[in-house]
Amino acid sequence: MHFRIADTFTASLARLSNEEQKAVKTTAFDLQMNPVSPGMKFHKLNRARDANFWSVRVSRDIRLIVHRTADSLLLCYAGHHDDAYRWAERRKLEVHPKTGAAQLVEIRETVQEILVPKYVEAEQPKPLLLSNVADEELLSYGVPAEWLDDVRQADEDSILEVAEHLPAEAAEAVLSLAIGEKPQVAPPLPAGADPFAHPDAQRRFRVMENIEELQRALEFPWEKWSIFLHPAQRQLAQGDYSGPVRVAGSAGTGKTVVALHRAVFLARRHPDARVLLATFSDTLANALHNKLRCLISSEPRLAERLEVHALNAIGLRLYTSRFGSPNIVSAPQLQQFLQEAAAQVKGHNFSLHLLQTEWEQVVDAWQLKNWKAYRDVLRLGRKTRLSEGQRQVLWSIFAKVRTKLEERGLITWADLFGRLAARFAETKRSPFDFTIVDEAQDVSVAQLRFLAALGADSANGLFFTGDLGQRIFQTPFSWKALGVEIRGHSHILRINYRTSHQIRTQADKLLGPEVADVDGNIEDRRGTISVFNGPKPVIQVLNSPEHEIDAIAEWLAARGTEGIVPHEIGIFVRSAAELDRAIAAVKQAGLAHVLLDERVAPTSGHVAVSTMHLAKGLEFKAVAVMACDDEVIPLQERIETVADESDLEEVYNTERYLLYVACTRARDHLLVTGVKPASEFLDDLLL
DSSP states (O other): OEEEEEHHHHHHHHTSOHHHHHHHHHHHHHHHHOTTOTTOOEEEOTTOSSTTEEEEEOSSSEEEEEEEOSSEEEEEEEEEHHHHHHHHHTEEEEEOTTTOOEEEEEOGGGOOOOOOOTTSOOOSOOOOSSTTSOHHHHHHTTOOGGGHHHHHTOOTTTHHHHHTTSOHHHHHHHHHHHTTOOOOOOOOOOTTSOGGGSHHHHTTEEEOOSHHHHHHHHHSTTOGGGTOOOHHHHHHHTOOOSSOEEEEOSTTSSHHHHHHHHHHHHHHHSTTOOEEEEESSHHHHHHHHHHHHHHHTTOHHHHHHEEEEEHHHHHHHHHHHHHOOOOBOOHHHHHHHHHHHHHHSOSOOOOHHHHHHHIIIIITTTTOOSHHHHHHOOOTTOOSOOOHHHHHHHHHHHHHHHHHHHHTTOBOHHHHHHHHHHHHHHHOOOSOSEEEESSGGGOOHHHHHHHHHHHTTSTTOEEEEOOGGGOOSOOOOOSGGGTOOOTTOEEEOOEESSSOHHHHHHHGGGSOSEEEOTTOOEEEOTTOEESSOOOOOEEEEESSHHHHHHHHHHHHHHHHHTTOOGGGEEEEESSGGGHHHHHHHHHHTTOOEEEOOSSOOOOTTSEEEEEGGGOTTOOEEEEEEOOOBTTTTTTHHHHHTOSSGGGHHHHHHHHHHHHHHHHTTEEEEEEEEEESSBOHHHHHHHO
């Protein structure tokens, strides 16, 4: 007998209390061990349209809804008695007549009315978006026949509400059509094929082969991505590539999901291979490690060959094992060396900021060791124009810094990665067979050179995921110049699972429709769709910090009345100077908070408070982005240090990206506030 679980089951399980979940899991395990056991209390659902729906008693009030046939048992839903029965009475399991995929379809007659959500203001009748799409075409996308009329009658206000009643592939296709995009669909199954084998069915139904696999699936029921993958995600995670690959997509499209599954897929496919999953920071690496544990908890030997590290951490470990412990120069030391060297060179007026950025982004990043190399470097990403004479003066300063570093036995992080890259290029031996990098948009020049040495020339050697619209740490540079050519090997995910349609469209106003890298690779953000609806984000400009604190406290209280618990809420500010305002708002709301840093993660029962730079990789049901004042974002201190007007564009871009990252941490609720005069970016959000 085939034993399957549906994504609707894992979603419903997550809504139950811990004790209720334990009872449901015990019953699920018993069902898998012996589905015909006399101890299983099956009850026929006479009011259900699908004759194969049964309820299984878990406790006095909790019921499991299963779909039972002679050769299969499907776990569909878990909930309180009345809720579970209502769920079953409104659905049926059927094979789509056109695609051949198994679907759990909501019965149209049980939906009283498709209402425009209350947060959309009523206006004059709007054009119907899909009235001219033929039945055959809609059916080819997996739209159930009984929902064809509703789809064709949908306008821009009701399209998302209609989509919520459709199977996932149909909802995504309908939303794509609504924005003028051609949906990508899997080919239909031939007659007589297993309907659960269709790629769209595999994203919502999973066969449980043994008790360990079921235990893994139920251990983290909220992490649906660990069991159910979108076909586009699965294709990317399990593909074969002749060279480096980059998977892009806006916030919430599942890039990290693909990176995790790619790492596990390669480790399973190559039993002797060592796989590295790397990311930007220790915080993100810890988050990846926890998610990876969910994926491979029943395969401990896989974990022995699959390592998760921040790039600096793995670089330090590899360097130490090959060259000994490095003596890395600190930021204050380097600043002192630059100041002293600049004082020894007469006849210039270069600021310390220009010296630091030129050193970090050009001289040290590209490991320039002599005047000729510095004179000829293209300085990609640096817009301040320098004459050859100015470069000569600058090099005389940087040469003195290099000498001081060598005299004291100090190296930079770029030196560390450069030396590792040279060693691996020379020996042609990499410590890892496959390398996957998440948040790749913030990889530095030196780190990419190191990664290229690990696997740029091998099949499936390098796999990157990231979003240029979230680049907040690195200035742009040429990947191609370092031997990482992704032209023709770049893919874009367009289905947003994490952020509501309203939040995504509002946040996207901060960015253009396209983001390009230095090598001319374009990430087109158009055509991205969110698969669920939500309240419209609120943007407020207050008269004073005190009024803003009051507004945030009221908003926090309102979220509590909706059942959102403290650890499902995040508050972000531009920099440490504004943290006190956020903490004051949380205290005024009578809630506890946790202040995030590289070592402190979100904590149960506490509202997370953080600067925007630490928002990466996090997600919350509700997010407040506050203190968006004039001269706070974009930060006036950064603007004042710009040496050339042409550099302003890069400053403004990264500040926009920073606000975008903070806003897109929200799933359902987003509040953005500032004090008069507010940030100019709020005007963009309100457009």
